[in-house]
Each structure stands twice: as structure tokens, then as C-alpha cells.
Amino acid sequence: MASGSYSTEFGGGLWRGHGDYMRDKNDKIKAQLDQRYAGDMKSNIFQGVIARIDGHTELNDFEIKRLITQHGGQMEQYDVRMFPSEKRVTHLVADNLAMGNQRWRHYRDKPTSKFVVVKSSWVAESVAAGRRLREADFKPDILHHQGQGSLKGFLQLPKAQPQPQPPPVVKDNPPGGAAGGGVEEDGSARIEIDDDAAPPVPPPPAAAAAAGAGAGAGAGAAGASRAVKPRPSRGRLDATDPGFVDNFFKSSRLHFIGTFRNRVKAKYTFDAFVPVPPPSQLSLLSMSTARRTILYLHVDFDAFFTSVALRRHPEFRNEPVAIAHGSARPNSSSEISSCNYIARQRGVTKGSFMSSALEKCPELKVLPYYFDDFESTSEVLFEHLMQLSRRIQPLSCDEAVVQLVGDDECADVQQKAKQLRDSVHSKTECWVSIGIGDSPLIARVAASYAKPDKGSSGVVLVEPKQSKDFMATVPLKAIPGIGPVMLEKLQSLGCNTCEDVRRQRTETDLVTTLGKVMGSRVWAAAHGIDNRQIGSTEASGAGTGAQKSISVAVNWGVRLSTDTDLDKFLASIAADASKRLEERGFLTQAVTFKLMQRHPEAPVEPPKFLGHGMCNELTKRHVLPESTASAHRIQMALRTIWDDEFAKKCPIHEIRGLTAMLGKLKRKTSPAPAPAPAPAPAPAAARGGGGGRGPPMLTDLQEGFLRNTRRKVNMQQGSKGAHIGGPRDVESIDLAAEEDAECAPAVPPSAFSPRVSVAAGATAGGSGGAACAQPSVPPARRYHHLVDVYVKQGSSALRFQTAAEEAIMGCETLDDIRRDMPYDDDVWRAVLSLAKRLGRS
DNA sequence: GGAGTGTGGTAGC
DNA sequence: GATCGCTACCACACTCC
Missing domain, CATH: 3.30.1490.100 (DNA polymerase, Y-family, little finger domain)
Structure with missing residues (x-):
């Protein structure tokens, strides 16, 4: 086994029930915490405090635990909501919304609970103040708003106004799947359990059927007394909501992983790897360089997301656990992003749908994403790695390669790796696996052999002279760069392992099948050679700079x-x-x-x-x-x-x-000017004329007019002989705003420039084309806009009539306008009224 | 032949 | 309550000049 983390020391049915098990487990963890911080007691300001961390916290959980324990308090590890009879917890530390609506409502609506809910800043500020501050001053914001039951989290409330045209969605394969009206949600693990909640009651068949049949959001589970609110056809997930993209990225694990490497690079300064030339060039080097010992450590957390999440749910350490959005429902299409090795043994794989995972492992426990914890845990790893060497290539949030150069750094490398492993575990409660070899390739493959399911102790060293033999047994799919497509091509050559390649194929065979670069690379890898530019970051898969x-x-x-x-x-x-x-x-x-x-x-x-x-x-x-x-x-x-x-x-x-x-x-x-807080609109005259500071900015409204102009010009191109393919074709744009007499202006007309030149694109002879002023456009409903666009035509420019009046020619109603005008009703209402006033003739 | 473009593959949980 | 299928890079084929 790789570590105690995967041991079964708590198994074996020694407890009468889960509650007993948890109490015992909890005592054990508290003893560990006491031991960890015993020599570092700083005060007793938290004496009597028994705290549990829940949901998202600004201050990371390590710090909270450390501060509370060092200042006389205790941590409760198990979830009070799951064992409501336990009333030992005095403080629930939680800042944000990760807990789910029902629970927040419960805390808000039943303030008589024996514990108080405080933000993590209560812990930090109390320590800073040297006394226990008043809890009421640190109540999470959401608990202040009596009567506001809804939470504004990722799921935005539907827009108030109906959509002009319902989306042409044919429900030939509704998300609810075949389960339709009869889905029972019991039997699966649910972490979100309400304190003192009544036992779950299956929804009445009618309610369940309604939930499955239409757009209703499965609210039948709320019980007969709660009305099922109708839901707009588009639901609450709407890519056109202003907050959608932001919130989407906040919740996307792939976004988190994808952007992590750049975040780490921005945060730390790593040194480049010492270049190591391919073997063919070794003879060109001085002997001292060629003989310098260079080793690579490939360090990788085991079941990263799951291990981190289990810190908040240690009660599940010995059970199959996965990380996914949503809860464990048999008809869920949520994706499993990570699972522990117990779950893997039962057939759960990352990337699979929840429904499929639950079929294989019905007792699977599903935990949410704790992105802040993932981030802080990664930081612990990188800080440890930098004590070994600053030549580090971050690969992902849980993975990095370290280059050790010279006899000093490479001495006792196995021992150093074990110490690193233990130290990271003591700080994070998560294990890493470490592979060591004389190339990033060997280290990486070695790390995969160091994983808990390979029966390793967590560190695998491949002696340089054994690299070739070691690679012989390696399946081709373990070589970085070989994915499903390459593997299939290799299998078509009869190759599944490096040994197959060595015995049956020449480099030419591989080059013919896989292409020049990959063919050579795989052939070399099969022979234990990493022929990438090892001095570059390419060797670590991190790009070339x-x-x-x-x-x-x-x-x-x-x-x-x-x-x-x-x-x-x-x-x-x-x-x-x-x-x-x-x-x-x-x-x-x-x-x-x-x-x-x-x-x-x-x-x-x-x-x-x-x-x-x-x-x-x-x-x-x-x-x-x-x-x-x-x-x-x-x-x-x-x-x-x-x-x-x-x-x-x-x-x-x-x-x-x-x-x-x-x-x-x-x-x-x-140097970029310091990002200023959104300035109050200044009079356009003050900014007009294109001061040239900062990137040009157009309001949505101006941009819309420009776009509409393009469309119109292009529609007319046959007769006019001009075409706007993009901003480069535009000589200039004059934008004028005029007061709409039907709306009393709230700002005097002198507050905006009546005519502002907006340069677009690289114009002939233009000074960079960026001389762009931002006219101060007061609230749109008070003005209408006139746009003159000059399109380049040889050495001259054609002027096109594109004014708001023209845009609504032939339009009688707002619906007419909406068909192809992408602007708010308020804007077009004003324009329409103007057109009517002018008689549109 | 070189530059530019579009497509496809891969890696991380 | 659902659900958050991203990001960055490389390799290669193709077109255009």
C-alpha cells in the first residue's frame, strides 16, 4: 500500500453504528490536531469553542484549524447536520453559498440552534484582536436577509420578461432521461442533509410526474404544501445572462485545471531546466557537462480532488467517494471528475456520468468541488518542491516535474522524495506519488507506477542504467503524447507495449503511421530515450516558454x-x-x-x-x-x-x-495605467478628440450601430460597390447623439458631444486608427443616435446613410424592430417614438 | 519554400 | 435542484504567394 491514507484501519465493523464510528473517528482527528499544535499554544481566547468548517471559507481550512486549535478551541470533524443529536458543536464557520439553499434557510430561519454560524473572518479577527469578538458581528451576509429565500449563486433567476421567441427546443431526449416520472432519489448518498429535517418523503407520484414531464424543475420533492413554480422554458441556465460566463468558469473544473498552470507561473518564479541535449550530441559536450548527474522527480497527488475534499468529510475516508456537481442521483448526467481508489476498485472512472458510476457502485458518496481548497493544497506542494530545486515545471494543479542537477541535489534522492511525501501529507492530509528517473519521460512513467493501486510505497526510482529495461514492460498508452487515436494506430501495427515496438517495428514504420515527430518520439520512448528538447519546457509538456x-x-x-x-x-x-x-x-x-x-x-x-x-x-x-x-x-x-x-x-x-x-x-x-475604478461618466468634451489613452472603448449601443451599419452596407453592396469585411474597411464613423424630445433629459444636452469621431480600424493614413473617443452617452432612452460610416473605396471613401431613423424604416411595432435589431426595448422604444414624431416619411 | 490557416490530438481531475 | 464538456500547446496538411 502506498500509505496509511488508504489503510483499512477503521474498517471491520467495530462500531455499533455510523454515529459511534464517527465519534471515535472524530476523537482521533481531534487528538491528531491537538498533537500537531500542542507545542504551539498561543492563547485561550477560543476556550469552549467547538468549531466545524462548512461550505466555502475565505480563510482556508488549514488556517482556521490552526488558529482555533492554537487559541484554545477544538475542531469538530464530522458533519453536525448528519448527526443532529450531537450538539457539541458551538460554532459553524462558513462564509459562502456552498451549502445549498435548504441549509442556509434552516440556519437563517431557526436561529435557536445551539451553534452559531460565523464567517471565517471571526476567527482571524479575534486572534488579531487578542479576544473573542462578538459572533453576531460576523454572521454570514446571507443570514442577514430575512425573508429573502432565494440565493443568488451561479444559477441566475430567470429574466422577468418573457423571451420574444421561445427557443425551438424539441424535447426528444429530455434531460430527465427515461426515468421520467418515477425517479426515486433515495438509496443514493446525499451529503446535503438538513439538520433536524424530517425523514425524506418521496414525492407524490403526481408531483414527480409533473417534474419529469415538463419544464418543472423537479420541485415535487419540496412536498405537497409547496407549490411547484412554473419555470420559463429556458430555465435558469442561460448563456445570455450577464453573469453566466463568470459563474460558469467559477464552477468549471476544466477551467480550473486549464488555467492553473498559468496562475502558478504568475505566482512563483521557477528556473528553466538545465538543457540536456539528445544522446546524439553528447559527444560534442565537455565531459564535465556530459557527466553531470541530472535527475527528474515527477510528483503527482493521488486522486487529488477527492483527497482534498475528504478533508472536509473524513467520515467517508473508507468509502467509495467521487467529486462531481450535483448529488448522487441515478439519472444524473453530472460528470465524475475524480474518485478515490476504493471507488476505482468498484469500477468508477473519472469522466463518466454519475448515472453510470452509480450503476457500478450504488453506495458511492459524492462530494462537491472545493476549488479554494484545491488551490491552497497545490500551493503547499509547490512550496515544498521549491525547497528541493527551483527548476520546476508545473504541469497541472496537482502535478509537477522537478529537475535535480549535480551530485548534491541528486544525493539521497529516494530519501528526499520520501521526506517530501511525508511532509506534504502532514500539511495537506493528501498523499503524492513520486517517480524518479533520468528523463522527464522515465520520471513520469515511474510516477504512474508509484500510485496506490500499483502496490507501491509511493516512490519509484528508476536507476538511469535501468531505463531501457524499465520501459520494455511499459504499455504504450502510458507514454505521454499517446492518446486513444495514437494508441489505435499503434495497435494496428500490432503494438501494445514498448517491447512490441522494439521487437516488431522500425522507426520508419512508426514515422509512416504516426507522422515524423510522433513516430520518432514513440520509437525513442520505447527504447528508454526521451528525445524531446529536454532543456525546454516541452519535455514536461508545459509548452515552450x-x-x-x-x-x-x-x-x-x-x-x-x-x-x-x-x-x-x-x-x-x-x-x-x-x-x-x-x-x-x-x-x-x-x-x-x-x-x-x-x-x-x-x-x-x-x-x-x-x-x-x-x-x-x-x-x-x-x-x-x-x-x-x-x-x-x-x-x-x-x-x-x-x-x-x-x-x-x-x-x-x-x-x-x-x-x-x-x-x-x-x-x-x-506600462498599463493602473486600472481605475469605473469612472463616473465625464462630459464627452473632456474626453473627445481621442486623447489616445488606453484602448478605445465603445458603448454597447455604439457598437451595435456600427454592426448594423455593416450589415446594411453589405446588403447594399451590389448597388454601391463597397463591402465592409471588417473594421479595416472602414475609413471612419461619425456618431452623433441627439436628444429625444419626448423624454425629458436628466442631464443637460451640453453634457455630451453632439458629434464625435470614432475611428475604426487601420484607416488610410490614419494615425494608428486607435484615436477613439468615448462619447458620453447618457441613458439611451433619452437620445437617439445617428451614424455616418465612410467605407474605404480606393483613395476615397463612400458615405453610407445609417441612422437610427433608417434602421426602423418600415417598422410599426417593437416586435418588428426586435427581429434583427439586437438592442434593448428601451432604446428602440425611444427610437420608434422619434420616428413617429418625424413622420417616418 | 515560407507564411498563414484550419484541423486534430493530447494532457491535467 | 439540475449542471458548469477548459486550456494551451504541438503537429500536420493544405493554400497562397
Whole structure:
């Protein structure tokens, strides 16, 4: 066995029931904590406090435990809600919403509970103050709002106004699956148990049937006394909601993993690996360099997410546990992202649907994501690694390669690895596995042999002279870079292991089948040689240095109906992309739009709830005339690609996801001005004329007019002989705002400039094209806008009439306008009234 | 032949 | 209450000039 973490010391039925087991377990953990901090007692301000951490906390759980224990309090490890008869807990430490609605309501509505709920800042500030501060001053915000039952978390409330056109969703494969009206939710593990709650009552058949049959959200479980609220057809998951993208990324484990490496790189300064040339060049080096000992440690947490989550639920340590969104329901399409080795032994695999995992392991316990804990635990690992060497390549949130150079660093490497392992475990309660070898490849494969399910003690060292023999037995799929497709190609050559490759195939065979690079790489790997540029970061799979692209992808929950929906979604994606550019100090000059379109043979709703299902992918790149970090320019680029390339191929309701990939990155040369808090709108005159500070910004409204102009011009191109393919084709745009006489202006007309020049793109002779003023546009309903667009035409420019009045020619009602005008009703109501006033003739 | 573009594969839980 | 199928890189084929 790899470690005590996976031992069965608590098994064997020694307890009368789960409660006894938990009490015993809890005492044991408390004893461990006492022991850990015993020599470090600082005060008694928390004497009498028995605390439990629940949900998300700003202060990480290690710190809370440390502070409370060091200052005279105790930690309760088990969940008070699961054992309501236990009333020892005096304080529940929780900041945020991770607990779920019912529980917060319970804490809010039944304040007579014997424990108080406090924010984690109560712990820190009490310690700082040297006394126990008043708990009432640290009540979580959500508990202050009596009468406000709903929580504004990720799931936004539905928009108040009905959608103009319901989405053309054919429910030929509803998310509820075949279970329909008869789904029983008992029998599966539920962590969210309400304190003092009545025993769960299965929903009455009628309610359950209603929940399964329509858009109703399964609220039948709320009981007969609670009405099932009708739900808008689009539900509460709406990619056009302003907060959707933000919240989506906050909850996406793949986003967390995908962005982690850059976060770590931004946080720590690592040294580059000492270059090691391929064996063919060794003779060119001086003997001292060639003979220098270099070893690599590949360090990887075991069942990372699960191990971390189990700290908050130690009562499940000896049970099959998985991490996923949602609860353990047999018809759930939630994805299992991680599971412990007990669950793996029972057939649960990461990446599978919850329903399938529960079929294999009905007693599976499902825990939520604790992203902050994952992050803080990773930090502990990296801080430990840096004590060994600063030559570190982070691979993921739970994984890194360390290069040890020279006899000093490489001495007693196995012992150092064991100490590292023990030390990380003592700080995190999670085990790492460590592989050691003379190349990143060998270290990586060795680490996979160090995993708990391989019967290892957690550290596997491959002596350099044994590398070739070691690799002989390795299955090809264990070689980094060989995924399902490459493996299938290799199997078509009759190869499953490195030994097969060695005995049956030449390098030429592999190059022919896998391509030049992969063919050579696999052939070398099979012979124990890592032929990548080991001095580069490529060898660790971490890329070759400077960041080359930034991408923002949302391929879940995307169900759009109208052009307005699409615009809002593109705006959200572009805003996020811009934010990431700013955060990393980059500008982009190439925007690639990847669209996921429902495959013609795919059901309208895939098996995975709001997933993308089987799709066709459309990709198109748009190169901007100059580098930018502006959200509106990115949005414009996306919209241009949509209009020019995708719109004719993909109806909006068939979009299942999209990605904005930003390429041609370059560093901002001038120091960015400190991000100022959103300034109050200043008079346009003060900013007019294009002071040139910061990226140009257009309001949504201005941008919309520009886009509409493009459409109109392009529709007229046959007669006018001009075409706007993108901003580069635009000579200039004049935007004028005029007061709408029907609405009394709240700000005097002098507060805005009546005519502001908006340069778009690299214009002929233009000074960079970025001289862009931001007119102060007061609330839209008080003004209408006039736009003149000059399109480049040889050495001159054509002027196009594109004014608000023209935009609504022929429109009698708001519905007429909505058909293709992606702006708020308020705006168009004002424009319509203006048009009526002018007689539209 | 080189640059640019689109597509596909891979890795992490 | 559901559910959060991302990110960054590399390799290769193809087109265009």
C-alpha cells in the first residue's frame, strides 16, 4: 500500500453504528490536531469553542484549524447536520453559498440552534484582536436577509420578461432521461442533509410526474404544501445572462485545471531546466557537462480532488467517494471528475456520468468541488518542491516535474522524495506519488507506477542504467503524447507495449503511421530515450516558454434563440477574453472563433444535461489591423466571423458552444495605467478628440450601430460597390447623439458631444486608427443616435446613410424592430417614438 | 519554400 | 435542484504567394 491514507484501519465493523464510528473517528482527528499544535499554544481566547468548517471559507481550512486549535478551541470533524443529536458543536464557520439553499434557510430561519454560524473572518479577527469578538458581528451576509429565500449563486433567476421567441427546443431526449416520472432519489448518498429535517418523503407520484414531464424543475420533492413554480422554458441556465460566463468558469473544473498552470507561473518564479541535449550530441559536450548527474522527480497527488475534499468529510475516508456537481442521483448526467481508489476498485472512472458510476457502485458518496481548497493544497506542494530545486515545471494543479542537477541535489534522492511525501501529507492530509528517473519521460512513467493501486510505497526510482529495461514492460498508452487515436494506430501495427515496438517495428514504420515527430518520439520512448528538447519546457509538456494563445471556451449551457441572445453571449465571451488579456498584460491581433454546431444526426438535447452533444466544428480566424485588448474589438471580430462565415451555415438555435481563441499575442509595451475604478461618466468634451489613452472603448449601443451599419452596407453592396469585411474597411464613423424630445433629459444636452469621431480600424493614413473617443452617452432612452460610416473605396471613401431613423424604416411595432435589431426595448422604444414624431416619411 | 490557416490530438481531475 | 464538456500547446496538411 502506498500509505496509511488508504489503510483499512477503521474498517471491520467495530462500531455499533455510523454515529459511534464517527465519534471515535472524530476523537482521533481531534487528538491528531491537538498533537500537531500542542507545542504551539498561543492563547485561550477560543476556550469552549467547538468549531466545524462548512461550505466555502475565505480563510482556508488549514488556517482556521490552526488558529482555533492554537487559541484554545477544538475542531469538530464530522458533519453536525448528519448527526443532529450531537450538539457539541458551538460554532459553524462558513462564509459562502456552498451549502445549498435548504441549509442556509434552516440556519437563517431557526436561529435557536445551539451553534452559531460565523464567517471565517471571526476567527482571524479575534486572534488579531487578542479576544473573542462578538459572533453576531460576523454572521454570514446571507443570514442577514430575512425573508429573502432565494440565493443568488451561479444559477441566475430567470429574466422577468418573457423571451420574444421561445427557443425551438424539441424535447426528444429530455434531460430527465427515461426515468421520467418515477425517479426515486433515495438509496443514493446525499451529503446535503438538513439538520433536524424530517425523514425524506418521496414525492407524490403526481408531483414527480409533473417534474419529469415538463419544464418543472423537479420541485415535487419540496412536498405537497409547496407549490411547484412554473419555470420559463429556458430555465435558469442561460448563456445570455450577464453573469453566466463568470459563474460558469467559477464552477468549471476544466477551467480550473486549464488555467492553473498559468496562475502558478504568475505566482512563483521557477528556473528553466538545465538543457540536456539528445544522446546524439553528447559527444560534442565537455565531459564535465556530459557527466553531470541530472535527475527528474515527477510528483503527482493521488486522486487529488477527492483527497482534498475528504478533508472536509473524513467520515467517508473508507468509502467509495467521487467529486462531481450535483448529488448522487441515478439519472444524473453530472460528470465524475475524480474518485478515490476504493471507488476505482468498484469500477468508477473519472469522466463518466454519475448515472453510470452509480450503476457500478450504488453506495458511492459524492462530494462537491472545493476549488479554494484545491488551490491552497497545490500551493503547499509547490512550496515544498521549491525547497528541493527551483527548476520546476508545473504541469497541472496537482502535478509537477522537478529537475535535480549535480551530485548534491541528486544525493539521497529516494530519501528526499520520501521526506517530501511525508511532509506534504502532514500539511495537506493528501498523499503524492513520486517517480524518479533520468528523463522527464522515465520520471513520469515511474510516477504512474508509484500510485496506490500499483502496490507501491509511493516512490519509484528508476536507476538511469535501468531505463531501457524499465520501459520494455511499459504499455504504450502510458507514454505521454499517446492518446486513444495514437494508441489505435499503434495497435494496428500490432503494438501494445514498448517491447512490441522494439521487437516488431522500425522507426520508419512508426514515422509512416504516426507522422515524423510522433513516430520518432514513440520509437525513442520505447527504447528508454526521451528525445524531446529536454532543456525546454516541452519535455514536461508545459509548452515552450512564452504564452502563445489565450482561449475562452463555453460549450455547456449554450442554448440561444435570437440574434440578441448571440450578441449578448459574444459580448460576455469577449469581455472575459479582454479581461484575461489585461490580467496577463497581453494584446492580441488574431481572433479565432470556433463554433460548435449541433450535428444533424444528434438529438436536439444530448444525454448530458445542457451539454453540447455531437457537434460539427466551424473555425475561422480574423486578423485585426492592430493589436488590442479591447472587449468591443474582440466582440466585433467574433461578430464579423459570424456574419461572414457562420450565419449562413448555422441557425442560431443550433449553436452548442463557442470558443474565442486569441493569438498573435504580444506584450503591452507601455506600462498599463493602473486600472481605475469605473469612472463616473465625464462630459464627452473632456474626453473627445481621442486623447489616445488606453484602448478605445465603445458603448454597447455604439457598437451595435456600427454592426448594423455593416450589415446594411453589405446588403447594399451590389448597388454601391463597397463591402465592409471588417473594421479595416472602414475609413471612419461619425456618431452623433441627439436628444429625444419626448423624454425629458436628466442631464443637460451640453453634457455630451453632439458629434464625435470614432475611428475604426487601420484607416488610410490614419494615425494608428486607435484615436477613439468615448462619447458620453447618457441613458439611451433619452437620445437617439445617428451614424455616418465612410467605407474605404480606393483613395476615397463612400458615405453610407445609417441612422437610427433608417434602421426602423418600415417598422410599426417593437416586435418588428426586435427581429434583427439586437438592442434593448428601451432604446428602440425611444427610437420608434422619434420616428413617429418625424413622420417616418 | 515560407507564411498563414484550419484541423486534430493530447494532457491535467 | 439540475449542471458548469477548459486550456494551451504541438503537429500536420493544405493554400497562397
